[in-house]
Amino acid sequence: MKCIWLEAGALQHKNVPTPQPAQGECLLAIKQAGICGTDRELLRGYYNFQGIAGHEFVATVERGSAAWQDKRVVADINISCEVCEHCSRGLQHHCPQRRVIGIKDQTGAFAEYMCIPERNLFELPASMSDYQAVQLEPLAAALQILDQIALDATDRVLVVGAGRLGRMVCRVLKARGQKISVLVRDKAKVAKTLDGIDVLSQADLGSLFNIVIECTGHQDGMALALAAIEPRGTIVVKSTYANPLTIDMSQLVVNEISLVGSRCGDLGKAISWMVDNGEEFDLHLKNDKVHAFALSEYQQAFDEAANTGLEKVIFNQFDR
Ligand SMILES: [Zn+2]
Ligand SMILES: [Zn+2]
The missing domain is CATH 3.90.180.10 (Medium-chain alcohol dehydrogenases, catalytic domain)
Incomplete structure (x- = not known):
């Protein structure tokens, strides 16, 4: 073959x-x-x-x-x-x-x-397109966050990075009615693809967030997450880095920050989610x-x- x-x-x-x-x-x-x-x-x-x-x-x-x-x-x-x-x-x-x-x-x-x-x-259910199905693995990884941390309506959530995984996380949180912001390098580039989500650049980062989800996939993503997290907050790390990363652990200790690593999720849950929310994925085919x-x-x-x-x-x- x-x-x-x-x-x-x-x-x-x-x-x-x-x-x-x-x-x-x-x-x-x-x-x-x-x-x-x-x-x-x-x-x-x-x-x-x-x-x-x-x-x-x-x-x-x-x-x-x-x-x-x-x-x-x-x-x-x-x-x-x-x-x-x-x-x-x-x-x-x-x-x-x-x-x-x-x-x-x-x-x-x-x-x-x-x-x-x-x-x-x-x-797979017959109603699901191949294109929806090929995205179930990253979707499950995004949904995994909801199994690891408790989110409620008052949480101030920041997603760091609007690459493919960051956008997937935004969709999942938006679909459950969570109010979220996303931190990006270039606002003009992503604003259109993140309809209904508050898009911020680093210069806009006035207030802090109690939940920060690091999805950049880059070494510098963690520094951005640390700059945006408030005391007693939780940072969820979805990125994997090719090289070891040095961070200021004292900042985590002093500010009592929780760090949650998050990887693969449950495909069964991803299939159910896609059955309920899949239209948005097929929209991208048209676009x-x-x-x-x-x-x-x-x-x-x-x-x-x-x-x-x-x-x-x-x-x-x-x-x-
Ligand atoms: Zn992957
Ligand atoms: Zn085993």
């Missing part, structure tokens, strides 16, 4: 043997795969990744048990061992032996086919905010993915 191979900071389009499903696994034919910031970080050396990346996808079960055959699916990207102490406590996303699709020790979706355990699959490529156009696709103004860059032609 054809795939995009990532090695030593470079990409190539190459042929590899089609994977064969092991016991309990199925073979997926990838329909769409999205490029996200993490994939670009992998290219820069995050996790020392080598192989086929891609963890945002929608696929069809090409070969599997009768219950899953031909179903249109998404999948939890964390493949856990199911027997360790973490797994038995329901913390599969934190299993020390976990493999992560397209990120850690597990082949990803920038390929014609992929094998994964059937227990990771989620069937030409999604660029689609064939797998062979990988270089152009990865270059385009650097443009954070686009909602999504996806592969949707696999030339099978």
